[in-house]
Amino acid sequence: MKKLTILCLIILILTAISNVSVSAQTARNEVLIRNATVMTAARGTLTETDILIQNGKIARIGKDLKAAANAQIIDATGKFVTPGIIDAHSHTMLDAINEISSSVTSMTNVRDVLNPTDVSIYRALAGGVTTANLLHGSANPIGGQNTVVRYKFGRPVEEFVFPGAPMGIKFALGENPKRIGANPQPGQTPRYPITRMGTMEVIRDAFLRARDYKQSWDEYRAKVAKKDKTAVPPRRNLELEPMVEILEGKRLVHAHGYRSDEHLNLLLIADEFGFKVATLQHALEAYKIAPEIAKRGTGASVFADSWSYKLEAYDSIPYNAAMLWKAGVLVSINSDSDERARRLNLDAAKTMKYGGVPEEEALKMITFNAAKQLGIEKQTGSIEEKKDADIVIWSAHPFSVYAHPEMTMIEGVTYFDRAKDIQKRGDLAREREMLEKMDINKAPGTGGTAPRIPSEKRIEERDEADRTDGGNRR
Amino acid sequence: MKITNYELRITQIWRFAAFLLAAHCFLFTASAQNGGTQQNLTGKAGTFAITNARIVTVSGATIENGTIVIQNGKIAAVGANVSVPANAERIDGKGLSVFPGMIDAATNLGLAEISGGVPASVDVAETGMMNANAKAFTAVNPHSSHVNVTRVNGITTVMSMPVGGSIAGQATVINLNGSTQAEMAVVPNFGLVINFPRISTFGGFGGGFGAPQIDFSEAVKRRDTQLDGLKKYFKDTENYARTHEAYAKDKTLPYPETDIKMEAMIPYMRGERPIIFTAERERDIRGVVKFVEEMKIKGIIVGGQEAWKVADGLKKNNIAVIYTNIYNLPVRDDDAYDFLFEAPSKMQQAGVKFAVSTGNDGAEVRDLPYHAGLAGAYGLSKEDALRSVTLYPAQILGIADRLGSLETGKMANVVVADGDMLDPRTNIKYLFINGRLLPLTSRHTELYDAFKDRK
Numbered sequence: 062m063k064k065l066t067i068l069c070l071i072i073l074i075l076t077a078i079s080n081v082s083v084s085a086q087t088a089r090n091e092v093l094i095r096n097a098t099v100m101t102a103a104r105g106t107l108t109e110t111d112i113l114i115q116n117g118k119i120a121r122i123g124k125d126l127k128a129a130a131n132a133q134i135i136d137a138t139g140k141f142v143t144p145g146i147i148d149a150h151s152h153t154m155l156d157a158i159n160e161i162s163s164s165v166t167s168m169t170n171v172r173d174v175l176n177p178t179d180v181s182i183y184r185a186l187a188g189g190v191t192t193a194n195l196l197h198g199s200a201n202p203i204g205g206q207n208t209v210v211r212y213k214f215g216r217p218v219e220e221f222v223f224p225g226a227p228m229g230i231k232f233a234l235g236e237n238p239k240r241i242g243a244n245p246q247p248g249q250t251p252r253y254p255i256t257r258m259g260t261m262e263v264i265r266d267a268f269l270r271a272r273d274y275k276q277s278w279d280e281y282r283a284k285v286a287k288k289d290k291t292a293v294p295p296r297r298n299l300e301l302e303p304m305v306e307i308l309e310g311k312r313l314v315h316a317h318g319y320r321s322d323e324h325l326n327l328l329l330i331a332d333e334f335g336f337k338v339a340t341l342q343h344a345l346e347a348y349k350i351a352p353e354i355a356k357r358g359t360g361a362s363v364f365a366d367s368w369s370y371k372l373e374a375y376d377s378i379p380y381n382a383a384m385l386w387k388a389g390v391l392v393s394i395n396s397d398s399d400e401r402a403r404r405l406n407l408d409a410a411k412t413m414k415y416g417g418v419p420e421e422e423a424l425k426m427i428t429f430n431a432a433k434q435l436g437i438e439k440q441t442g443s444i445e446e447k448k449d450a451d452i453v454i455w456s457a458h459p460f461s462v463y464a465h466p467e468m469t470m471i472e473g474v475t476y477f478d479r480a481k482d483i484q485k486r487g488d489l490a491r492e493r494e495m496l497e498k499m500d501i502n503k504a505p506g507t508g509g510t511a512p513r514i515p516s517e518k519r520i521e522e523r524d525e526a527d528r529t530d531g532g533n534r535r
Numbered sequence: 536m537k538i539t540n541y542e543l544r545i546t547q548i549w550r551f552a553a554f555l556l557a558a559h560c561f562l563f564t565a566s567a568q569n570g571g572t573q574q575n576l577t578g579k580a581g582t583f584a585i586t587n588a589r590i591v592t593v594s595g596a597t598i599e600n601g602t603i604v605i606q607n608g609k610i611a612a613v614g615a616n617v618s619v620p621a622n623a624e625r626i627d628g629k630g631l632s633v634f635p636g637m638i639d640a641a642t643n644l645g646l647a648e649i650s651g652g653v654p655a656s657v658d659v660a661e662t663g664m665m666n667a668n669a670k671a672f673t674a675v676n677p678h679s680s681h682v683n684v685t686r687v688n689g690i691t692t693v694m695s696m697p698v699g700g701s702i703a704g705q706a707t708v709i710n711l712n713g714s715t716q717a718e719m720a721v722v723p724n725f726g727l728v729i730n731f732p733r734i735s736t737f738g739g740f741g742g743g744f745g746a747p748q749i750d751f752s753e754a755v756k757r758r759d760t761q762l763d764g765l766k767k768y769f770k771d772t773e774n775y776a777r778t779h780e781a782y783a784k785d786k787t788l789p790y791p792e793t794d795i796k797m798e799a800m801i802p803y804m805r806g807e808r809p810i811i812f813t814a815e816r817e818r819d820i821r822g823v824v825k826f827v828e829e830m831k832i833k834g835i836i837v838g839g840q841e842a843w844k845v846a847d848g849l850k851k852n853n854i855a856v857i858y859t860n861i862y863n864l865p866v867r868d869d870d871a872y873d874f875l876f877e878a879p880s881k882m883q884q885a886g887v888k889f890a891v892s893t894g895n896d897g898a899e900v901r902d903l904p905y906h907a908g909l910a911g912a913y914g915l916s917k918e919d920a921l922r923s924v925t926l927y928p929a930q931i932l933g934i935a936d937r938l939g940s941l942e943t944g945k946m947a948n949v950v951v952a953d954g955d956m957l958d959p960r961t962n963i964k965y966l967f968i969n970g971r972l973l974p975l976t977s978r979h980t981e982l983y984d985a986f987k988d989r990k
Contacts, residue, residue: 184864236652348983349986351986371649374649378979378983384986400862411960413959461958463908465913489869
C-alpha cells in the first residue's frame with residue numbers, strides 16, 4: 062500500500078511537471094509564425110517575416126504567407142526567431158556518465174542510460190535548446206559512444222534519438238583521465254595511465270589493436286569471397302568494433318582536452334592512423350594551434366569564457382572562439398552543464414565582444430556549426446525551407462541579456478511555451494499543497510508515516526570525472 | 536690550489552644553469568600571478584573630464600548628454616552643464632555611456648587562483664569550526680590574475696569572504712586595483728561570515744557530498760545542536776568581553792587570558808558590525824531572522840533563494856539579501872524553471888533590500904552584469920537590474936556614501952562603455968578605479984596578443 066502511494070505520488074508529480082509539454086503534443090499540421098525578426102543562421106536576418114511550418118518542416122519563409130484554416134497562428138510581432146540551439150556537449154538526461162573501470166570503454170553507449178524524465182531537459186528547452194550531443198564523461202582516454210538527441214520532453218525515450226545522426230565516440234585527454242588513474246578508490250589498484258605520456262599510448266595501443274582486428278576480419282572476408290571453406294570468423298570484439306569504425310571514417314571522434322599540446326598530439330595520432338578527429342571538445346587552448354586544427358578540418362567545441370577552474374584551464378581566454386573562427390576552424394559553443402545550457406545565447410553573444418565575431422557567425426556557433434559538427438546540418442541548425450522546424454521564439458534579440466525564450470519547438474511541435482508554463486503554475490502549487498497534506502508527506506513528529514528521505518538534486522557542473530572542486534565550494 | 540680553465544668553465548656552466556633555473560622559477564611564479572608584466576596599482580592619476588556622454592548616475596536621473604569630471608580620485612562634478620577644468624584630460628564620450636563601477640557583494644575573489652586541483656592556490660576555507668579571527672583581507676592576493684580579468688568587464692569593487700566551518704571568518708571589501716591589500720582596501724574587515732546551520736539530510740556540517748544520508752528528523756536534531764553551539768559561543772563571547780572589561784576597571788580581579796578568536800567576535804556579537812549568514816531555503820532564512828532578533832545583531836543573508844518568502848521578517852529586522860543564485864538550477868524538480876531567475880524581482884516586489892552577486896570564487900566574477908541582466912529578463916526592471924549591482928550592494932556593504940552611483944564627492948570608480956553595461960555585447964572603453972585611468976589589459980588580452988598572429 063505504501064509503495065503504491067509512493068508510486069502514485071511519483072506519477073502525479075511527473076504528470077504535473079510534464080503537463081505543459083504533453084498538452085502541446087497535439088499540434089496541428091500547420092503552424093504559421095507571423096511577422097517576426099528571423100535570424101536564420103544561414104542567410105542573414107529577415108525582418109517582418111513569416112514562417113510556415115507544415116508537417117514539422119519549414120515549408121515557406123516570406124512575407125504575408127497564408128495558412129490553412131485550422132493552422133496554429135503565432136503572432137510574433139516584435140519578437141525574434143532563431144533556430145533551436147544545439148548543445149554540442151551535454152550530459153543532460155544521462156543516468157550514468159562515466160564507466161571508469163577501464164581506460165578504454167568504447168563498447169559502452171550512453172544510449173543505454175537515457176532518462177527522458179530528467180527535468181533538466183525542460184529547463185534546457187526553456188533556454189531555447191532543442192538538440193544535444195550527449196557524451197560519455199571524460200574519465201577514460203577512450204570513453205563511450207555518444208548519442209545525439211532532440212529534447213522531446215514528455216515523449217517516449219526512443220523518440221528523442223536523432224534519426225540518422227552519425228555515430229560518435231568520446232575521447233579524453235589531460236587531467237581527468239590522469240586523475241582517475243592516479244586516485245583509485247580504496248581497495249583498488251591505480252589504473253594506467255596516470256600521465257599524459259601514458260594517455261597517448263593507451264590511445265595508440267587501442268588503434269594498433271583495432272588495426273589488427275580489422276586485418277583479421279579483412280582476411281576472413283577475403284577467404285569467404287574466394288569461397289575458402291576453411292575460413293573461420295574472428296571472435297567479435299565489442300571494444301574494437303567502434304575503433305575500426307573510426308579507422309573507416311564511420312564514427313566521429315569528440316576529443317575532450319584542454320592543453321593545446323595534447324590536442325595536437327591526438328591530431329598527430331589521427332594522422333598516423335589515417336582518420337580525422339571530428340571535434341576537439343573544450344579545447345580552451347586551441348587558439349594556440351589554430352592553424353594545425355584548421356589544416357585538418359577538425360572542429361572545435363568550446364566554452365565561451367570558462368577558465369581558471371583547474372590548472373589546464375588557466376590559459377583559457379574568451380577570445381578563443383573568435384581566434385579559431387578567424388583561422389577557419391568550424392567552432393561551436395557548448396554548455397557541458399545543465400545550468401549553463403539555459404543561457405547559451407549569452408555565451409554566443411560574448412564572442413562578438415571578445416574578438417569581434419559577426420552576429421550571424423556568433424549565432425551559428427550555437428546552431429548551424431554545432432549541427433555540422435554532429436553531421437545533422439541537413440535536418441536542423443538553421444531556418445531554411447525544407448528543414449525540420451526546430452525553432453525558438455524570443456521575447457527580444459537573443460543576444461540581449463534581457464531576452465528569454467517564449468516558445469521552443471521541435472519539428473513544429475511546441476515543447477516549451479512560457480505563457481502556458483506560467484498559466485499552469487497555480488495548478489502545480491495546488492497539487493503540491495495537496496500532496497504535502499497526504500499522510501506520507503507529513504512533517505516528522507506530526508503523526509504521519511515516516512517520510513522518505515528527501516533528496517536534493519545536485520547541480521551538475523561540467524563533466525568533472527569525480528567531485529574534485531578544491532573542497533571549498535558550497 | 537690552481538683552478539684549471541676546464542674547471543672554471545664547468546663552474547661557469549653550473550652558475551649559468553643555476554641562473555636559468557632561478558630565472559625559470561621566478562618567471563613561473565610570476566606567470567601564475569598576472570603575467571609578471573604589471574604591478575596592479577596601475578594606471579594614471581590625474582584630472583579627467585568625460586564629455587558629451589550619456590551619464591547613468593543610478594542614484595538620480597540619467598543625463599542624456601553630460602560631463603563628468605574626475606579629480607583627486609573623486610568625482611568632482613557631474614551634470615549636463617559642467618565646466619571642464621583647464622588641466623583636465625578630455626575624453627570624448629560621444630556615443631558612450633558612463634556608469635558607476637559594478638560591485639559584487641559576495642565573492643571569494645583573490646582567495647582562490649585555481650579552485651580545482653591546485654589546493655596550494657586556494658585560501659578560502661580555514662580548518663576548524665570557529666574562526667572569527669580569520670581575515671580575508673590578509674589572504675586576498677592583489678596580484679591574482681582574476682583581479683584584472685574582472686575589472687576590465689566593469690566590476691570595480693568586490694566583497695571577498697572566507698567560507699569554511701561554522702564561523703568562517705571576516706569578509707573584506709576591496710577595490711580591484713592596488714599592489715598591496717592596503718591599497719585595495721575599501722573596508723578591510725567588513726563583516727563576519729557564519730554558515731548558518733541548516734537542515735541537511737546529507738549529514739555532516741552543511742551536508743558535505745559523499746556523507747551518508749540521514750533521516751530528516753535526525754537532520755533537524757543536528758541542526759538544533761549546531762545552533763545551540765553557535766548561541767553558546769555568542770554567550771561565551773559576551774562573558775569573555777565582560778570579564779575583560781571588568782578587569783580593565785579593576786586590576787585586583789584575576790587576570791583574564793586573551794582568546795584571539797573571541798576577541799575578534801566581540802564587535803559582531805554586539806551588533807556593531809554586520810554578520811553575513813549563508814542561507815538559502817525559507818526554513819533556514821526564518822532561522823536566521825530568529826537568530827538575529829534573539830542575539831540583537833546586524834544580519835545580512837548571502838544566498839537567499841527563498842528570501843522573498845520571508846519578506847516581513849527580513850524587513851522588520853533590516854536584513855538585506857546578497858543573492859547569489861542566478862547561475863544555479865532550482866533545487867526541486869517541481870520548482871518553476873525560472874524560480875531562481877525571478878527571485879530578485881520577487882524580492883523587489885516584496886520590498887526586501889537585495890543585491891545581485893555571482894557568489895563566485897574569482898574567475899567568473901566578471902559575469903556579474905549578466906547575472907543582473909538575467910534577473911532583468913525575468914521580471915526585474917532594467918533600472919533595478921543595474922541598481923542591483925551598483926547602488927544596492929553599496930548600501931548593503933555600508934559604502935554607499937563613497938560608491939555605487941555617480942555623484943559629486945564619491946570615489947571615482949567609473950566605467951565608460953559603448954552600450955548597456957549589463958549586455959554581453961557591450962565593450963568597456965575606459966575604466967577608472969579611485970580616479971586612476973586603468974589600462975584594459977589582463978592575462979586574457981596578453982595571451983590573445985601573444986597568439987593572435989600565429990600562422
